[in-house]
Amino acid sequence: MSRILVIEDDDEVRELLESLLAREGHVVATAANGKQGVAAFLAAPFDLVITDIIMPEKDGIEAIMDLRRGRPELKLIAISGGGRAEPENYLHSAQLLGANRTLRKPFTNEAIIAAVRELLG
């Protein structure tokens, strides 16, 4: 059982991930944007963070930079459905900034579960 933080501004996607990961036996906390996400992370430690990229207030790229700083062991998964640019562009940036895995929306439940399992060992 690991502690996972889901940062996602879309209500349904956030609920989906929460529900999915809870079924996998993880303790899941959620945040609706990068700012809330980073604050939540600083308040309590997590083993894994799943973050969307395009979000209000603070986007996922910034959040990844904040979270990765000084925490090489933290596991990060970036997810994106794109925006002004193709999802790959955002995800590539996320990867360069330290995301361990990236998933393009829409992804299957199996895909995200596999990524989480792989990262958490």
Add this chain to the structure above:
Amino acid sequence: MRRNRALVRAGVFVALFGAVASGSRALAGPDVAGGAVPVHANRGPGWLDIGEAVLAVVVIAAVAAVFRYRSRLRPILLAGETRYLGLVESAPFGVVVHAEGRVLHVNLQARQLFGLAPEAPLPGLDLDHLAPAADAPPAGHPFEPLTTSTKGLMPVARLRRADGSLLEVQILTITTEFREREARLTFIRDVTAEMATQRALEENRERLAVALEAARDGVWDLDLATGRLGHNAAFGAVIAPGGPVPGDVPAWRDLIHPGDRERLEAAISRHEQEHTDSYECEMRVRRPDGTDAWVLEHGRVAARSGSGAPQRLVGTVRDVTSRKRAERRLEMRSRLAETVMATRGEALRSTVGELLRELLEAPCSCVGMYDRNGRLRLACNCHPLADGSVPDLLLAPESVPAALQQVLDAHAPLCLTETGGGADAPRAPLLGVRLAAGGRVLGLIAVGGRAGGYRQDDFEALAGIAEDLGPLVLARMETEAVDAQLAQAQKTEALGVMAGGIAHDFNNILQAIMGFSSLARQDAGDPVRLAADLDRVQKATTRGHELVQRILQFSRSEEPETGTLDPAPVVQDLAMELAASVPAHITVECRVAAECGRVRVGAQPLRQILRNLAQNARQAMEATGGQLTIVARPVTVDAADPRFTPEWLGREVLELAITDTGPGIPEAHRSRIFDPFFTTREVGQGTGMGLPVVYGLVTAVGGRVHLESPVGGGTVVSVFLPRLPVVGRPAEPDTTVLPQMAGAGRRVLFVDDEEEIRELAVVLLGRAGFQVEAVADGFAAVERITADPQAFDVVVTDQYMPGLTGRELARKVADVRPGLPVVLVTGMNEVADAPGGGPGLFREVVTKPFTGPALVLAACRAAGVTG
């Protein structure tokens, strides 16, 4: 023999001296041996400039020549003292034979040099008496020391003649035998004039060097004590062609542009005081012939007094006009490029005109640019000539002058009207040059109106400009051609942004559908979970539907609804809906005037307008919080209202003003705020369709939108919709007189999350004879009915509530107690789901905000009691 040997030696020296003295001419022929080479006392400048090396070569050559003719010389020398003296006397230079300081013999040349009478008795005279040294020599007479080498320059002695005048001689002294005794033989050559020249040359070394450096430069020499200005011929050609050459400094300075004089003086005084190598100054000169030129003056102090004060200034002036023009033209070109590309209208005209005038550096009262069809596109500086006549370019202002038509027609970029030709060609009143670029004739650039007309060199200047301008004009034309496309391109780009936003939203929707449907499969055995999963899927599909609707709404040009409407309930409904959905730090206030009248706009477009505006206002305050105010009021446009153009004066309009207390709209965004897809939001926060939709809907019904965003924050968006005159008010339910106790004791369950509304309903329905029980949400209502299905005769429910909505409640009620009538209280937008359109969930629908009688009437009908 000794004597003979001495004579031979003397002869050699004679020859040698002559050879040295006459330079290369000594090699010219056998005369050398006889010493008959003519020696020019004043050989002019340059003689002493022959270097030592040259001298050595000459000496060696002379010696060689002497030896070559030795066989011829020998018999002469052997002919005895008479011949010897004869030789000495005939020498073309002075010879003095002396021994121990006393004169033994002086030849005729020497007597003449010393200014002595031919018959004056000289032998026995002291050398010092013969020719006293002008400068006290350290020891002995200058004739005494033997010349040790002929390789260097021979010494020059300054002697005084008998009359006291100064004589400068070059001397060569050797030993010889004279009348059986040892004597010295001194050869003397007068170099007085040469030395003067030499000194003059040395003095003027700077002047010469500068003069040699640039033969075309004007060279000047200013004696600061006398003010005398010397110069070469080129000086006048540079600074004052065609006029008197200035003879002194003031006359010279008068030619210099007044704006440049101070700079020149500063350069000179800096040089004088700081002892720099030289000074330089570029300045404009107005020449006597009326032309302007750029002159580079380069000078230095050539002599200073003992105290260091400058005594002489020497220098050059160089005509740098063509370089300056080239530089200026480069600068002009870039300015022209800038202007042609960036300026429009009158500013373009005047700037291009000025630049052309400057480039041409010739006054012309008129500059015109014509397009290839001969239509005048740009005319500048057009004004009548000094004599009052009108330049040809102005005679037919709309079309190209006939004389220039050929420039457009001809295959060559012709010029100079009908004559063309060289510099001697007649002056033309008009000058036209074809403007072409990229193989296209773009038009014609023409000048006219200069007194005296134009010549070939003017054509060349204009042709150069046209060459520069051609591509610029072409670029400009292309720019204008793409202006319209650019606007389209911006929209396309914006569309891309919108597409990005849609993709983002849509991928989230797909994500939810994919994820929850996958979970639903897993949850197949668990109905509760399965239902929850499928609800989410359904919710996501609804979102997808809404997204599609939003896109379609913008892309479709739907005919707006044409019916008329009382806007008040719509506004109030929306305000309530809004108040329920905004975050806690935003408050919503709604003020609707009592008499709003009716507007010719459908409920759906009106709601859309209000929603979009409210959405923007809300977003503006998302970070800061604040108050969102919606005002609806009738307005009669008066003249003082700056928000309207004059044609609106006196019109009756409905003003819908949505005000926020957010940060306001930056100035830079205001002009674009109604552009389709313009958005300041990040992708995912909106698609930038809000205001353009408002704009489109409002203008479609003949209304207008006004935006105010004062400095200091806050934004007011006002929508003005034409208001219809009120012709007979529609029947209002509140005028209906209901019988007392119309409810006849029927039991009502009232469901609403708003406490005040519950209280109001309890009072209203209670007064009307109902027994009322009120609960705050759908769950409580279901519980209550489930507990006692027969407890109520009618259920009255709000649509929007936390937990179950009115519709969901109605379904549950139908499950628990089929047939129990349900009355829905809702905003206008849900009317479509009213009894007629829905699956019969609701017996009655009451639109909000409701009046007491409307509620009571609906409850009565639903409960089956009739008044």
